[in-house]
Structure formats: C-alpha cells, structure tokens
Amino acid sequence: MDSQLTTCVSGPAAASDASLQAAAGQAGQNRVVRLEQMGLVPYQTAWDYQETLLAATLAIKTQNRLAAEAGQLLAPTPNHLLLCQHPPVYTLGKSGKPEHLLLDEQGLQAHGATFHRINRGGDITYHGPGQLVGYPILDLENFFTDIHRYLRVLEEAVILLLAEYGLRAGRIAGLTGVWLDFEEGAANPRKICALGVKCSRWVTMHGFALNVNTDLSYFGYIVPCGITDKAVTSMRQELGREVSLPEVENRLLPHLATLLGAEYVA
Template sequence: MEPAVRQLGQNRQVRVEQLGLADYAATWAYQEELLAATVALKTRNRQALEAGLPTEATPNVLLLCQHPHVYTLGKSGKPEHLLLDEGSLNHYGATYHRINRGGDITYHGPGQLVGYPIFDLDNFFTDIHRYLRVLEEAVIRTLADYDLNAGRIPGLTGVWLGFEEGAANPRKICALGVKCSRWVTMHGFAFNINTDLTYFGHIVPCGITDKAVTSLQQELGRAVPLPEVEEKLLRHLAVLLDAALIR
C-alpha cells in the first residue's frame, strides 16, 4: 500500500499520547472530547472561509494504551455474544460497555496494544475503507518484522494469521472498529501482544464462531515488550500516512 499523497493545506502531524493502563470509560470520554473539539474547529474553519478569514489546521491525535479487562459491544453487535452475566463479569474482574463504534463484541485487557486515532481524514484522504486498510497494513507490516505472514480475510475486518484461502487455522490477531463524524475518526484497533487469550473464551469475538484468536506471544512462543511493538507500528503508520509523529 502506497503512502497517501500530500495536498496543500493538509496537516500531516500526528500527536502521539501514550496513556499506559487506562480506564476504558475515561478513555472513551477523552476520545469524544477530542473528536468534538476537532469537529467544532472544522465548523469554525468553514465559517471563516465563507467570511474570507484565516483558518486553523485541525489536529490528529493517536492515543495508545492498555485497558483493564473490559468487553465492548459495537452498535451492530448482539448482546448474546457476551457469554457472561453480571456476576461472572465481577468474578473475572471485567466490565462491559455498549459503545458507538462499528462491529460486534471484543475484549480489551492488559498485554494488548490499543490504538485510538482521532484523525481528521481531510488531512489525509476522505475514504473510510481505505483508512481501515491503512490501519490493517500497519499491523501486517509490524508482524512481518517478526517474520509472521499476516493478511486479510475477504469480508472480515482485522488482521489474521492463517488468512490464506483453505488455511487450516485462521486466527485473528488484531481487531478494528471505528466511528467517523465529519471525517473525524475515533475508536480504532486492538492488537494482541501478550494478551490473556482465555478472556476471549467468554465472548463470540466479533460475532465470528468458526475462527480463533491469537497473540504475538502465542505465535512467537515468548513475551514481547509492548514499547518495542509500539515503535515498529508507529514507524509503519507514519510511512503509510506520510505523517510526522509528535511525541
């Protein structure tokens, strides 16, 4: 996948915020706050253009974090894909949220690299499908750095190992789910690094019943430092978006 073509007036700087182990609800609220501020700025810019006044560049922010054990259900998901009741959630130290991204149910937890790009796609390209493919491609290239051949399965969002047609054991290593408002994105990707995969046994992951879930640790047979994976992923994302990362 080739980098995006730069156009006059686009802001290709991405501010990276590393939040560490972050509460899911608080992070979701922070995403909403960033998205609302960017959408409001776009409205002011449109009014400024109509009045012949200067405009202000819209920001792009990438939040990177891990979450305590949590299950999230997208707006197109089925509640019955969560296989735990409230008492069982408490037993496993997990919480549950119905949220406004696309997709079905997924799990977030320690050892998983979660990325929330709050990007103004007017700064890059206004194509949500292409945006999803860019996020997938950054993960695919990161896995290639570990000599793992990953790819896509037609009709299924995310990144897979054993993705080739007829492969005996297709398994998802990265889930994606996004929301876009006025071409400003939120939510994003969940990349299993050293994730406790037993927590996926309490859901029907992404509504898919016939495929497995995996992690980088499981594939390599060893734990992998998250900061190491972050750096590789950020490098590939910067190339694919023709972006400058600001720490």
C-alpha cells in the same frame, strides 16, 4: 459524513502496498499527529478523552465552515494518536448482539472485567492487559477522505510490524482486521488484530487492538464479532515467548507515519 465501521464489516479489495505508500504522498492540510503513549488506563477514561478530542476538532471544523463563507483563513485541525492498554473490558458496538457476551454480571465480576455499550459499529470484542490499543483521532481531510482506505492503512501498518517478528499476516476477504493463516482454504485462520472505528465529518475515533501478550482465555466468554468458526491469537501465542509491548509500540509507529505521510509530536 458520520459512519461506524468495525471488525465485522466487509470492505473493498485490500489495497496493495504500493498504492498505500502512494496515498501517503498526497497533500494534506496538517499531517502532524500528537502522540500520547498512555500506558494502562480504564476504558471509560480513554473513551471520554477520545470524545473530548473529537468534539474539539469538530468545533474547529464548524468554525472553519463559517470562516470559509466569510472569506477568512481556516484554522488547521489537529490529529491525535493515543496508545494504551486497558484493564479487562468487553465492548459492544451499536449493531452488536448482547447475547454474544456469555457472562452475566456475576461472571464479569468474577473475572475482574467490565462491560460497555459503545458508539462504534459492529459486535463485541475484548480489551485487556498485554494488548496494544490504538485510538487515532484524525481529521481524514488532512490525509484522504476514504474511510475504507483508512482501515486498510491501519491493517497494513500491523501487517508490516508483524513481518518484523517473522509472522506472515494478511487480510481475509469480507472481514476487517489482521489475520494469520489468512489465505483462502487455510486450515486455521486466526485474528491477531481487530479494528473498529467511528467517523464523524471525516474525524475518526476508536481504532485497533493488537494482541501482543493478551490473556486469550477472556475471548472464550464472548462470540468475537459474532464469528464462530475462526480463532483468536496473540504474538506471544505465535512466537512462544513474551514480547516487549513498548518495543511493539515503537516499531508500529514508523509504519503508521509512513503510510499516512504523517509526523509525530509529543
């Protein structure tokens, strides 16, 4: 199984809170997740690290396939969660349109930003300081083999986190991610968290980007996900104050652990 999903793809109806909680109780092979809170790191550095972790996990899965054929014990596969921020960067997925980046090379340099074509699906998005980016490198065979459910779990963790700050967030049918004013017919739907993942043999990479104190002006130089009729927002924009990003990290982690049925190690 090798697939890419992103902020711009449609999915099934959103899972209920109860069904997501129930999914966390299903048995898995190894539900320990190694947590790394990395701070501000260049995008390429984080991407290369993800690829290294992904390759190591896939190598174990290949060895396990041979071991199973020989009737030998299987080695547990690892799970990782990287939390970080990036200097200003635009990333374009495999199905994205280059014209959705509205800056040329000189414009990128003028705004201190870089640009990367990457191996998730979907279109263009922005990462920058003040944005909490999460990269789960999980073997979903340790949890549940359903990539759409996985996306719903990531969304649900963010929705629960935002509720702690008094922000009512949810999903919009046909659009992955977390939104404010998400109800059908709402006057000003705006995205606060984007999702984009790749899954190879049930091992995930890439992840989510939650706008905490993000400089939203950078979104003015792209057509985010190719969507022209909806806005982008941040926790700071909605609350009218700076929000502690370490606090947001630490509040998000328990929700992810509960929904996945996971536990963290450093």
